[in-house]
Amino acid sequence: MRRYGFHGTSHRYVSEQAAAFMGQPLGNLNQIVLHLGNGASASAIAGGRPVDTSMGLTPLEGLVMGTRSGDIDPSIVSYLHREAKMSVDDIESMLNHRSGMLGLAGELDFRRLAQMIESDDSSAQLAYDVFIHRLRKYIGAYLAVLGHTDVVSFTAGIGENDAAVRRDALAGLAELGIVVDEDRNAGGQGARRISADDSPVAVLVIPTNEELAIARDCVSVL
Numbered sequence: 001m002r003r004y005g006f007h008g009t010s011h012r013y014v015s016e017q018a019a020a021f022m023g024q025p026l027g028n029l030n031q032i033v034l035h036l037g038n039g040a041s042a043s044a045i046a047g048g049r050p051v052d053t054s055m056g057l058t059p060l061e062g063l064v065m066g067t068r069s070g071d072i073d074p075s076i077v078s079y080l081h082r083e084a085k086m087s088v089d090d091i092e093s094m095l096n097h098r099s100g101m102l103g104l105a106g107e108l109d110f111r112r113l114a115q116m117i118e119s120d121d122s123s124a125q126l127a128y129d130v131f132i133h134r135l136r137k138y139i140g141a142y143l144a145v146l147g148h149t150d151v152v153s154f155t156a157g158i159g160e161n162d163a164a165v166r167r168d169a170l171a172g173l174a175e176l177g178i179v180v181d182e183d184r185n186a187g188g189q190g191a192r193r194i195s196a197d198d199s200p201v202a203v204l205v206i207p208t209n210e211e212l213a214i215a216r217d218c219v220s221v222l
Contacts, residue, residue: 006059017206019048030146036157041054051145063138067103101127155207166180166185177200
């Protein structure tokens with residue numbers, strides 16, 4: 001068995017675009033890329049080479065996602081089989097299609113989730129808190145894996161459009177070199193820097209374009 005990782009096309013494209021945005025060769029930068037959509041993943045990229053990714057043999061591992069649980073204790077599978085009389089297929093289906101934000105809050109659209117939180121929905125608040133907590137754990141882990149990090153990039157539907165997620169994921173990390181500028185984070189379109197000028201680690205929002213990356217790969221093969 002091997003760790004395939006997923007969203008690799010997006011992580012590569014975003015890391016290349018981030019390097020171009022910074023005006024640096026890809027090989028000069030250590031990067032963390034956060035692909036946050038209905039499916040979500042993180043990667044640690046050292047000098048253009050991926051050294052870790054949150055997804056594993058399947059896309060189920062890692063961050064909490066729209067319908068996927070992300071990381072769980074492996075014994076949960078045998079526990080559910082034994083105590084809830086669930087088959088392996090039923091457990092796999094639940095972890096992939098009825099867990100994550102949907103399982104915690106009954107909602108996977110972050111725009112609707114924000115409305116539910118404003119209405120004091122405790123399940124929505126819990127789901128959001130779990131999502132942010134898991135995301136922060138991976139950011140912290142990858143800062144340690146890389147040793148020195150130059151860039152953290154947010155991409156995909158949530159990463160590009162949800163300022164609250166970006167703010168909360170990186171809150172309180174100034175001692176680790178990450179300082180988000182509130183005004184920059186709250187506005188803007190396209191590729192942009194949202195970190196403060198004096199932040200040792202640059203924080204970027206980089207729109208992904210997996211279709212373009214795939215097309216470029218096809219051209220290179222031809």
